[in-house]
Structures are given as structure tokens and as C-alpha cells.
Amino acid sequence: MKGKLYVFSGPAGVGKGTILKNAITKLPGMKFSVSCTTRAPRPGIDREGETYYFISEDEFRRRIDAAEFLEYADVHGHLYGTLRQTVESALNEGSDIVLEIDVQGAKLVKEKMPEAVTIFVKPPSMEELIRRLKGRGSESAAEQALRIRNAEEELSHADEYDHVLVNDVLDRAVSDFINIVTEHREEKA
Ligand code: 5GP
Numbered sequence: 802m803k804g805k806l807y808v809f810s811g812p813a814g815v816g817k818g819t820i821l822k823n824a825i826t827k828l829p830g831m832k833f834s835v836s837c838t839t840r841a842p843r844p845g846i847d848r849e850g851e852t853y854y855f856i857s858e859d860e861f862r863r864r865i866d867a868a869e870f871l872e873y874a875d876v877h878g879h880l881y882g883t884l885r886q887t888v889e890s891a892l893n894e895g896s897d898i899v900l901e902i903d904v905q906g907a908k909l910v911k912e913k914m915p916e917a918v919t920i921f922v923k924p925p926s927m928e929e930l931i932r933r934l935k936g937r938g939s940e941s942a943a944e945q946a947l948r949i950r951n952a953e954e955e956l957s958h959a960d961e962y963d964h965v966l967v968n969d970v971l972d973r974a975v976s977d978f979i980n981i982v983t984e985h986r987e988e989k990a
Pocket of ligand 1: 810877881901903
């Protein structure tokens, strides 16, 4: 039986990565899709081939031309793309796979693969999102300001998703994510 595709989005700083890391360890048979990006690795946070494949813009463009991406988008001034091969091989071997991608990418994936389950995570408030973004200290002030500006636009797409979570308490957001996947697995069984 083929695996199921999950798409997870939310504004920068909302805690997508932390929710996913915690949820995936408790969901056997769920893989994380490692995307390609042209942004620079964050020292101490990013690991080549684990968080992303870090490639040059020329290499990214070559892969676009070679139709290697299921979707790609310009997010906060850098290119990000999901490798078609990563998704297809997971689904064909019967694994579920989750894409952590932005709202533009999510829309493209849902158009191509309407059976994908889309999940959006919101912050408890805009003030809290700004506090978290500033607190993580992984971006410059200009990069933070850009992410705050983009957050409003991203939040306006929440109701296009199949499921919406709020990351107020991390454990609750993680269990909400796990419950959504479990319900879909039970539906399929
Ligand atoms: P970050 O650079 O902070 O890891 O990610 C920035 C944004 O790019 C996040 O909203 C993340 O979900 C999104 N993103 C990461 N990988 C992909 C991808 O492959 N495709 C698209 N469309 N967005 C992505």
C-alpha cells in the first residue's frame, strides 16, 4: 500500500521544526522530506542532508530545468524546493512523508496531489510570534523584519488547509499533529 503525503506550513518562528521533530520520533513510518535551498546554512543548527541540501543558485536552476522538483518557491528571498524523487520513493515504499514547506509550495502540491493532507500551524498571537522570532537569534534584524512582514500574508492562508493547529503549548501542538496523522492512518486501514 502506498504511503500518505502530509504538508506542514506556518510562519517563521511558529515552531514548525520543533513540532515536527517531536512528532516524527513518535510516528513510526513517517519520513521528513529534506528540501533543497539556496540559503546559507545556519551554523550550529543546519546539517547538510538532514535539515536541507544546501546548493548554489546555478545548481537549483539546473534542477528546475531537469524537472527534479515537485514544487519550488522563492521564500524570504531564497529558493526552496521539494525533490520529486524523495517524495515518490517514500510513498512507493509505503512510508508516509511530511513536507515542511511554505504556503505557495503547499498550494502547488495540493493542486498536483489532492490526496495530500495539509496542516497549518498558527502562533497564539502575532505578538507571541514576533517575540519567538526575535528570541531565536538565528537571523539578522533585516531578515527578522522580512519574516514578520511575510507572516501576516502566510497566516491569511490558514483556512485553505485541511487542519489548523495552534502552537501555544508545544506538547499539545505535537499531540494534535500526531492525532491528525493517526486519524488518517485509521481511515486508510
Ligand atoms: P527556513 O529557511 O527558515 O528553514 O525556511 C523558510 C521557509 O521556507 C519556511 O516557511 C519553510 O517552510 C519554507 N520551505 C522549506 N523548504 C521548502 C520547500 O522545499 N519548498 C517550499 N515551497 N518552501 C519551503
